[in-house]
Amino acid sequence: MSRWLLVTGGAKRLGRLIALTAARSGWDVVLHYNASAAAAAATAGEIRALGRQAAVAQADLADAAQVETLVQRAAAAAGEPLEGLVNSASLFEWDDAASLTAQGFVNHQTVNALAPILLIRALHQSLSPDQRGAVVNVLDFKLANPNPDHLSYTVSKYALAGASRVLARSLAPRVRVNSVSPGYVLPAPGQDEAEFRRLSRRNPLDSAPDPQQVADAVVFLLNHDTITDQDIAVDCGLRFLSLDRDVGMA
Template identity: 50%
Template sequence: MVKGAVLVTGGARRIGRAICLRLAADGHPIVVHYRRSDDEAEGLVDTIRSSGGTALALQSDLSDAASAISLVQRAGAESALGGIVNNASMFVHDDLDSVDTEGWDAHMDVNARSPMLMIRALNQQLDDDGRACVVNVLDQKIAEPNPDHLSYTASAMPCSA
């Protein structure tokens, strides 16, 4: 990982929380992204700070393009960003018989479009050395697709490239 703060999307709970704690333990300032988990995000920030780390929590709805871009801009205004961990995702059961355009588009917005927009926003604020790190958190459905989460699987594929 490079120098600077790390923005972890979906950082307040579960795997995102563990990622934040590990990166903070390694000395990185952390930006904990959350959509609705404000209590968990603030609790995590308190935990990191009480251990001597630096952290802040920022809310954003990644289904909204402007909000996703703004998240990176706000994070970068607080501390120079050195990386993003794209951990947040939409994960709703559907299959070929039940998928609809609204659900498909919602998955694409969160799982494919917002990571691309945030990576671009990060790139626009890099310093002269142009170094940053991006990690896209994916699961086994990419390696072994099955029909039970069609929209999720299709929308996560662009981040596997």
């Protein structure tokens, strides 16, 4: 029996790992990508090698018109309606109170908050009367203890966290909405690997959180049909610390 899941940003990094983990648990997966067509095709091949079905769908999440049709196009690529959605893709550009620009702020809100909300609404509207849907939004540990870095990004994730709570209530019982807040699990593009390993252990558990554990938490929430409006922090307690700067920039 097929259960189709759309994973935004599913071609690479954490989105790819979530897609593969979901496939291992029985989901068929549509991989959303923007400019990473080759990586999306490669990940789709990995999913098929696991014995599951896979498809790809392209959209620029900064373009609301493309986002509005993404769920419909993903279902067409799958050949069946979707039952799951993971909002993993995000815009992550550095700014702070001094350097913030109006356009940069709007760009983060559009990709990181508005696009997921539109996709959740579209999933809800597309469900047949006998279907139930599951959504997991990827947030960030820093919402529990923010610092000045990545101001536009952080505020956009606060917006998505709030939307998660509202939509979990307004779309019940048809759609469950949960979230996962990763800690410092993957190096930033271009970051030195040794420096990442050193910084990733700066947390109360003195242990680097594993991106696979983030993916496992996402899939747990997708599959557990009695849980809604919950957030799982996979951060080794990093959210307990007051940081002057983002860990990756310390």
